[in-house]
Structure formats: structure tokens, C-alpha cells
Amino acid sequence: MNRPVRIEVGSGERAYPVWVGSGLLAAEDLIEPLLRGRQLLLVSNETVMPLFGERLDWLRRRREVAIEVLPDGEAHKTLETAARLFAALARLGAQRDAAVLALGGGVVSDVAGFAASVWMRGIDFLVLPTTLLAQVDAAIGGKTAVNLPEGKNLVGSFHPPRAVCCDLDTLRTLPEREYRAGLAEVVKYAAIRDAEFFTWLETSAEALLAREASALAEAVLRSVSHKAEIVTRDERERGERALLNFGHTFGHALEAAGGYRELLHGEAVAIGMRWAARLSERLGLASREHTLRLDRLLGRLGLGLSAPSHSPEVLSAHLRLDKKARSGRLRFILWRGIGEAFLAEGVDVAAVEAVLGEAPGTL
Numbered sequence: 254m255n256r257p258v259r260i261e262v263g264s265g266e267r268a269y270p271v272w273v274g275s276g277l278l279a280a281e282d283l284i285e286p287l288l289r290g291r292q293l294l295l296v297s298n299e300t301v302m303p304l305f306g307e308r309l310d311w312l313r314r315r316r317e318v319a320i321e322v323l324p325d326g327e328a329h330k331t332l333e334t335a336a337r338l339f340a341a342l343a344r345l346g347a348q349r350d351a352a353v354l355a356l357g358g359g360v361v362s363d364v365a366g367f368a369a370s371v372w373m374r375g376i377d378f379l380v381l382p383t384t385l386l387a388q389v390d391a392a393i394g395g396k397t398a399v400n401l402p403e404g405k406n407l408v409g410s411f412h413p414p415r416a417v418c419c420d421l422d423t424l425r426t427l428p429e430r431e432y433r434a435g436l437a438e439v440v441k442y443a444a445i446r447d448a449e450f451f452t453w454l455e456t457s458a459e460a461l462l463a464r465e466a467s468a469l470a471e472a473v474l475r476s477v478s479h480k481a482e483i484v485t486r487d488e489r490e491r492g493e494r495a496l497l498n499f500g501h502t503f504g505h506a507l508e509a510a511g512g513y514r515e516l517l518h519g520e521a522v523a524i525g526m527r528w529a530a531r532l533s534e535r536l537g538l539a540s541r542e543h544t545l546r547l548d549r550l551l552g553r554l555g556l557g558l559s560a561p562s563h564s565p566e567v568l569s570a571h572l573r574l575d576k577k578a579r580s581g582r583l584r585f586i587l588w589r590g591i592g593e594a595f596l597a598e599g600v601d602v603a604a605v606e607a608v609l610g611e612a613p614g615t616l
């Protein structure tokens with residue numbers, strides 16, 4: 254991709270651009286105009302900073318930059334880490350026009366965004382996402398969060414970034430497992446609202462697995478466009494944004510049952526999408542042909558080929574605890590087929606449990 258592509262998210266004062274392209278971390282001309290003040294806090298982690306920190310060296314020539322390199326991992330997406338970032342902002346003497354820059358995956362951007370959202374009641378936040386999942390999902394939409402011992406993402410805010418720069422080159426070093434987990438979210442966009450994109454993914458699966466530049470650019474661009482369109486129409490998740498949870502209710506139950514150690518989020522979502530398709534089929538909403546196409550595509554991407562064996566009872570208990578289960582009735586994102594997801598209320602618990610019982614053997 255020669256020239257970066259700009260996609261607009263939101264409207265009015267809160268609108269911001271998402272740039273997608275190659276070499277963006279070194280693109281001074283693009284990033285520089287996005288920075289209003291002199292002071293910057295660059296937040297990254299011990300894995301990402303050694304890989305890409307140098308590409309941002311130009312920032313130090315132009316700004317007063319403090320750098321916080323966090324330990325790697327979800328375990329550090331905490332209030333303690335946010336407090337560490339507040340201390341760094343205080344040492345910097347950060348004023349209202351200072352900015353926080355996140356260089357990393359969703360963990361870094363969630364906690365850095367949270368710190369930016371409450372420092373002096375909110376300062377600028379720029380995201381430089383370096384995982385596929387962060388580029389197509391976590392960095393867009395303005396949700397920030399930290400975890401508590403009581404649960405994931407319990408403390409957070411809506412704080413739209415000033416801009417997001419998705420440098421496709423950073424995806425080259427991503428571990429295979431993380432990369433494939435990101436592809437699950439790409440498949441999700443196609444599954445919920447874009448049958449043509451789904452067909453493109455079917456023909457491009459091998460190119461994507463090989464991380465061919467043009468296929469990767471196309472997949473990221475299309476996914477970013479879908480997320481941008483949805484969050485622009487429904488910033489606070491009152492309606493359409495819920496469709497992004499396709500596969501997630503099942504996925505969360507699987508992640509929780511495994512103590513968040515067995516599966517990456519995208520891996521759980523891939524299994525969850527397969528179950529959601531089976532449930533739609535069982536309820537007579539969609540035909541088997543659609544389930545099979547989803548199974549086949551995810552299988553070629555190495556996703557959801559087997560599920561950890563948790564009993565249907567354990568999974569069902571986690572499903573009911575999920576925040577999407579309101580007043581004992583289960584809410585699910587189901588589909589009528591590829592590209593046609595919708596929010597289903599009051600889904601029959603017996604049908605859900607039947608799917609949970611049959612799936613691991615047949616995935």
C-alpha cells in the first residue's frame with residue numbers, strides 16, 4: 254500500500270481519523286499535525302518497544318517525551334498500571350494540551366486510554382496499534398478499560414482518541430497465534446454484515462495466512478470501515494454496536510471457564526461464532542449451508558478446530574452470569590445467514606445447552 258488511507262470515525266466534534274498504511278510510525282508529516290501540545294507520554298510494553306520504539310525517535314526531537322514501558326500481558330491492565338501512568342504524567346508536568354500515545358496491542362491502548370481519559374478530566378489520546386486485533390477492533394470506538402480482581406474491563410470510560418494510525422508493517426512480527434486470533438475478528442465483520450467480504454475472505458484465506466501485503470491491507474481496511482460505521486451510528490452501544498458481540502457471549506463463557514488462561518480472546522470468539530451459527534440453525538433461523546461455510550473458513554484459518562472440554566453445565570452457568578443475560582433470559586447475537594446478524598432476545602436456554610453439549614465433539 255503506497256499511500257495511507259483515511260477512514261473517519263464519529264461525527265461532529267468527536268470525529269477522528271483512522272489511518273491505515275505502511276510505514277506510518279515514521280510518518281512525521283501525518284502524526285505531527287495531530288499533536289497539539291509539547292508534552293507527550295509514550296506508553297508501550299517490553300515486547301513492542303524494542304521492536305518499534307526507534308521508529309518514533311523523531312518525536313523526541315520535536316517534543317518533550319516521557320516513556321513508560323509496561324510489563325507485557327493482560328495481568329498488567331490494572332488500576333496500579335494506570336496509577337503508574339498518572340505518576341509519569343505528573344513528573345512530566347503534563348498540562349491540558351499534553352497527549353498520551355499508545356504503542357502496542359489492546360492491553361496497552363486500553364490502559365493508556367483510560368489514563369488519558371481521566372488525567373485532568375481528559376487529554377488527547379493517540380493510538381498506534383500493533384496487533385491485528387487492536388487495529389481492527391480495540392483501538393477504534395473510544396472504549397478504555399482496566400481489569401479488577403472481580404472481573405475484566407469493570408472500570409473504564411468512553412474517550413474517543415484524537416487519531417488511530419494502523420501501521421501494517423508492525424503486523425509482520427506478530428506471533429502466529431496472536432495473528433490468527435485477530436483474524437477471527439476480521440471474519441466476524443464479514444459474518445455479521447458483509448456477505449461479499451465473506452466470499453473475499455474465502456478466496457483470500459491463504460494470502461492472509463501468508464500475510465501478503467495487499468491481502469492484509471484489504472482485510473484491515475474493510476474491517477476498520479465496518480467498525481467505524483457501526484460505532485459512528487451507535488457510540489454508546491445502545492443498538493447496532495451489540496452486533497459486534499457475535500460469538501462473544503459463548504466466547505466469554507469459554508474464556509471465563511478456562512480462567513482466561515486456555516484461549517486467546519479471538520480463539521474463543523471463533524468457537525463462539527461456530528456455536529452461534531449452530532444455535533441459529535437449531536432455532537430454524539439459518540440453513541446448514543451457512544454454518545458449514547463459517548466452519549470451513551475458520552478451519553482454514555486454523556481457528557476453533559477444537560474447544561476446551563468444559564461441561565455444558567459449567568459453560569451455561571457462565572453464560573447466565575454474562576452481562577448480556579438480562580433477567581434470566583438469554584440475549585444472543587444470531588444470524589439468518591452470512592452477513593445477516595441480529596440481536597435475539599429471550600433465547601430458549603434448552604436450545605443453547607443442546608448446542609453447548611454437541612459442539613466440542615463436532616467442531
Ligand SMILES: NC(=O)c1ccc[n+]([C@@H]2O[C@H](COP(=O)([O-])OP(=O)(O)OC[C@H]3O[C@@H](n4cnc5c(N)ncnc54)[C@H](O)[C@@H]3O)[C@@H](O)[C@H]2O)c1
Pocket residue numbers: 298300301304325326327330357358359360361363383384385386387390391392393394395396397398406423424425426427428431518
Ligand atoms: N477497547 C476496546 O474496544 C477493546 C476491544 C477488543 C479488545 N480489547 C482489549 O484488548 C486486549 C487484547 O488486545 P490484543 O489482542 O492486542 O492483546 P495484547 O495487547 O496483549 O497483545 C498480544 C501480544 O502481542 C504482543 N505484541 C503486540 N504487538 C506486537 C507486534 N507487532 N509484534 C510482536 N508482538 C507484539 C504483545 O506484547 C502481547 O504479548 C484485551 O485486554 C481486551 O479486553 C479492547
